[in-house]
Amino acid sequence: MSEPSPASSSQAPPGRGGDLPVPRMQRLYDSPFLLLAACIVVMFVFFTAWGVFEIMSLEPAPLP
Amino acid sequence: MSAFRTCPTTGLQVHRTADQLIKANAVVATVALLVGGIAALLVLLTRWEAVLLLEADMFYRMLTIHGMNMLIFFIIFFEMAVLYFASAVLLNCRIPAPKTGWVAFVLMVVGTLMVEWTMWTGRADVLFTSYVPLRAHPLFYLGVILFAVGALTVVGHFFAIITVARKEKAYEGSLPLVTYGALTAAAIAAVTLLHGAIIYIPTFLWSLDLMHVDAQMYRLIWWGLGHSSQQINVAAMVSIWYLLGALTVGSVVLNEKVSRTAFVLYVLFISMASAHHLLVDPGMGPSWKVWNTSYFMYMAVLASMIHGFTVPAGTELGMRLRGATQGLFGWLKRAPWGDPGFSSLAFSIVVFGFVGGITGVTFGTEQINIIAHNTLRIPGHFHATVVSGTAMAFMGITYYVIPLIFRREIAFYRLAKIQPYLFAIGMLIFSMAMTFAGTFGVPRRHWDIGFNQALFQPEFSPAVNLIIGVMAVGGLIAIVGGAIYIVVTVVSVFFGKKMAADDSGLGATGRGLPPGITNPPRPLKPEDKEALGPSGRLGPVPGTMVLVLIFLAAFIMYYFVNWMLLSFLWEVG
Numbered sequence: 138m139s140e141p142s143p144a145s146s147s148q149a150p151p152g153r154g155g156d157l158p159v160p161r162m163q164r165l166y167d168s169p170f171l172l173l174a175a176c177i178v179v180m181f182v183f184f185t186a187w188g189v190f191e192i193m194s195l196e197p198a199p200l201p
Numbered sequence: 202m203s204a205f206r207t208c209p210t211t212g213l214q215v216h217r218t219a220d221q222l223i224k225a226n227a228v229v230a231t232v233a234l235l236v237g238g239i240a241a242l243l244v245l246l247t248r249w250e251a252v253l254l255l256e257a258d259m260f261y262r263m264l265t266i267h268g269m270n271m272l273i274f275f276i277i278f279f280e281m282a283v284l285y286f287a288s289a290v291l292l293n294c295r296i297p298a299p300k301t302g303w304v305a306f307v308l309m310v311v312g313t314l315m316v317e318w319t320m321w322t323g324r325a326d327v328l329f330t331s332y333v334p335l336r337a338h339p340l341f342y343l344g345v346i347l348f349a350v351g352a353l354t355v356v357g358h359f360f361a362i363i364t365v366a367r368k369e370k371a372y373e374g375s376l377p378l379v380t381y382g383a384l385t386a387a388a389i390a391a392v393t394l395l396h397g398a399i400i401y402i403p404t405f406l407w408s409l410d411l412m413h414v415d416a417q418m419y420r421l422i423w424w425g426l427g428h429s430s431q432q433i434n435v436a437a438m439v440s441i442w443y444l445l446g447a448l449t450v451g452s453v454v455l456n457e458k459v460s461r462t463a464f465v466l467y468v469l470f471i472s473m474a475s476a477h478h479l480l481v482d483p484g485m486g487p488s489w490k491v492w493n494t495s496y497f498m499y500m501a502v503l504a505s506m507i508h509g510f511t512v513p514a515g516t517e518l519g520m521r522l523r524g525a526t527q528g529l530f531g532w533l534k535r536a537p538w539g540d541p542g543f544s545s546l547a548f549s550i551v552v553f554g555f556v557g558g559i560t561g562v563t564f565g566t567e568q569i570n571i572i573a574h575n576t577l578r579i580p581g582h583f584h585a586t587v588v589s590g591t592a593m594a595f596m597g598i599t600y601y602v603i604p605l606i607f608r609r610e611i612a613f614y615r616l617a618k619i620q621p622y623l624f625a626i627g628m629l630i631f632s633m634a635m636t637f638a639g640t641f642g643v644p645r646r647h648w649d650i651g652f653n654q655a656l657f658q659p660e661f662s663p664a665v666n667l668i669i670g671v672m673a674v675g676g677l678i679a680i681v682g683g684a685i686y687i688v689v690t691v692v693s694v695f696f697g698k699k700m701a702a703d704d705s706g707l708g709a710t711g712r713g714l715p716p717g718i719t720n721p722p723r724p725l726k727p728e729d730k731e732a733l734g735p736s737g738r739l740g741p742v743p744g745t746m747v748l749v750l751i752f753l754a755a756f757i758m759y760y761f762v763n764w765m766l767l768s769f770l771w772e773v774g
Contacts, residue, residue: 143378143443143454143515144291166461167375169363169384172468176388177395180425180472184493185396188421188476192484 204295209702210605210718218299219289223282223606224694225306227599230278231690233313234592237270238683245680249673250651250666257648261326264646268329269320272430272587273348274313279595280386280437281309281355286606287383287440288362294371297361301354308351315344328646330427333404333419342405346398353394359387378454378461379447382440385464390433392472396425417484428475431583434591435505436467438553441594442512442546448601449543449715450536451722452512452519455742460511466504473497477565481574487567494565502562509554510749514742516546521741522729523722529744540715541617545597548625553590554752556632557582559759569763572770575646578639585632588679589625596686597621600715603690609697610713617689624682630675638668640766 165171205214240263246254247263255263289296296302319325324338331337363384366372376384400422407414443460446452454460476493479485520532527534537543560582564573573579603611611617641662643650650665652658698713739746 142447143452144447145377162458163375166381166465169360169388172384172465173360173388173391176392176468176472179469180392180429183497184473184475185422185425187489188479188485189418191486191489192415192417192421195484 208605210721213290214293215606216289216295218296218302219285220606222285222296222302222306223290223602226278226282226285227602227606228694229310229313230275230282231687233270233274233278234683235687236317237267237275238680238687240264240267240270241676241683242680245673245676247648248669250649250669252673253649255648258323258326260648261328261646262320262323265326265328266317266320269316271592272329273345274316276434276587276591276595277348277352277430278309280390280433281306281352282602283437283441283595283598284355284359284383284387285362286602287380288359288366290606291377291380292363292366292372294362294366294369296358297365298358301358305351305354305358308354309348312344312346312348312351315340315347319344330423331404332423333407333414333416336408339405339408342401342408346401346405349394349397349401352390353398356387356390356394359383375457378457379440379444381461382436382443382464385468386433386436386440388468389429389436389472393426393429393433396422396429400426417482420479420482421485424475424478425472428478429472431587432467432471432474432501434587435471436464438549438591438594439464439505439508439512441598442508442550443515445542445546445594445597445601446512446516446519448717448721449540449546450516450520450717451523451725452515453522453725455511455514455518459507463504463507463511466500466507469500470497471501471504474501474561474565477570480565480567480570490567494567498562498565502558505554505558509550509558509752510745512550513748514745517742517745519722519725521733522725524732526733529747532744537716539618540717541600541621542597542715542717544618544621544625545593545600548621549590549593549597552585552593552625552629552632555755556629556636557584557586557590559756560636561586562756563760563763566763568767568771572763572767573639575644576639577635577643577645580645581632581635581637581639584628584635589628589632593621593624593628596624599686599690601717603693603697604700604714604718607694607697608700608702609693610700611689611715612692612697612713613685613689614713616685620682620685620689622682623685624679627675627677627679627682631672631679632675634668634672634675638665638672641665641668643669 159167202217204218205216206220207213208215243255243263244260244267246252247260285296285302288294316325319338319341325331325341327335327337327341331341363376363380375381400419403412403414404419406412443452443454473493476485476490477498480490480494516536517532520535525532525535536547538547560578564570564578564582600611600617603609639645641664642659643661643665650661650669733741737743
């Protein structure tokens with residue numbers, strides 16, 4: 138039985154030896170720095186930069 | 202002495218520096234939990250109108266101390282320990298820069314002490330959010346900056362560890378799922394701490410009268426730190442769910458692709474939940490609010506729903522494969538409820554999901570947020586998520602860290618077995634009562650809801666007094682549970698019976714060790730899957746399917762009730 142455990146490395150299932158290439162999505166997921174970059178870019182673009190733009194583009198309220 | 206020791210229980214090669222860093226961070230986390238817990242008791246006995254223990258200024262001081270110690274110091278120190286465990290220990294690799302690890306630890310401790318000094322001496326009564334123009338002593342902000350720099354260093358160190366592990370071929374294939382979850386926590390931590398630097402450096406300069414900080418800008422950037430830091434907790438908590446499932450009952454991973462995709466969704470979308478704190482802010486436009494709280498946050502909610510299924514499903518399947526096939530819930534009845542690691546896992550999932558998760562998603566809806574914002578519903582939500590969810594999971598894994606890393610038996614093991622029950626029941630009552638009180642309009646962060654010294658006294662329903670009383674009783678039960686955890690942990694770590702280096706005599710009495718250590722789940726064999734037989738209409742995990750359908754029904758009901766409550770305020774047509 139080769140049910141993977143959460144605490145051990147995820148190996149190729151029996152029969153899928155080193156001959157078969159690692160799927161593209163798995164290689165993508167296995168890139169820690171790509172994940173880090175995606176996290177930073179998405180957050181900073183959609184939350185931070187857009188939010189700063191919203192605030193900066195507010196017109197000052199006219200004083201009485 | 203070799204740089205590594207072989208764990209006699211798991212067979213893992215543990216770098217001794219990783220051992221020491223995990224222990225150091227875990228010990229400081231527990232001290233912070235104690236400080237935050239004492240403040241919790243004082244705050245609780247003040248919010249309980251019948252007692253009203255503290256005067257107003259001391260109430261806000263204790264609330265600040267409680268928030269900073271629990272939400273920042275306890276949880277982040279513990280997460281640093283988790284990062285080292287999930288990388289160096291699970292990957293069987295070395296710490297590449299031990300001195301960096303210790304410098305980062307010292308920075309975090311120094312920052313913590315600076316912040317504690319400013320808070321306890323009354324120089325920082327600014328609450329966890331420290332909103333400008335509330336001004337604290339400059340050392341408060343500098344302390345937070347030093348803490349954040351230290352934490353960011355540990356995050357960088359974590360990425361270095363997994364890079365070195367891959368280069369030195371310490372593991373084959375993809376990262377274990379638990380490590381992958383820790384990786385997502387680290388990625389979110391990087392974003393969180395960068396936001397912290399962006400806002401706390403100008404605020405530190407503002408506290409020295411060297412520059413101006415706009416209040417709305419502060420709120421925007423601060424919540425990029427404030428809520429994102431809670432998302433680190435979610436990712437770390439889910440990783441620990443998978444780990445506890447594996448340790449306690451031999452849970453399996455149903456589908457690596459699905460679980461990892463859910464973690465990736467956390468990385469991409471979860472930080473945008475920060476925007477729901479700004480839903481009532483006039484400075485942010487509706488399209489920003491809708492995009493960041495609706496479209497983006499629901500993708501992160503989808504991720505939580507996925508883990509909310511895969512973790513219990515993996516537990517159920519792991520147990521069914523080992524023979525627990527009676528009916529829908531035979532596996533649940535046979536589960537090791539006397540193992541404090543397992544009971545913590547179960548309660549963490551249930552209370553986090555049913556109370557914390559459902560309320561949080563609902564508040565992220567702009568219209569419903571109008572009736573929830575700044576009421577006790579908000580702390581009701583986050584006590585269910587951060588305390589009953591994350592802290593409870595951390596408590597559960599501690600009962601395995603003590604024997605595996607500290608190599609000690611658990612002291613007062615009978616107390617340790619009931620601790621998760623006390624804590625979970627107390628927190629469930631506490632957070633649900635808070636939510637009810639908030640529904641009646643009771644404000645959060647408020648010293649005296651009787652408004653006895655105010656020009657007017659808004660009338661709350663008489664039911665509020667009863668609900669607050671129930672909240673207080675629940676809180677006191679939870680505090681007892683938390684106190685037991687601290688006593689058990691401290692006594693175990695410093696005075697607990699040492700385990701033999703080769704695990705000889707393990708299980709001789711089994712009194713001070715959880716069953717996952719003394720009698721670990723047996724390895725699965727190919728014939729186990731064949732013995733399981735064909736699945737029924739609900740699939741291979743029918744018990745979990747029923748549980749998630751119950752959860753879905755609760756979610757729909759809660760949403761419906763909230764829209765109904767809103768309709769009482771906003772008449773249409």
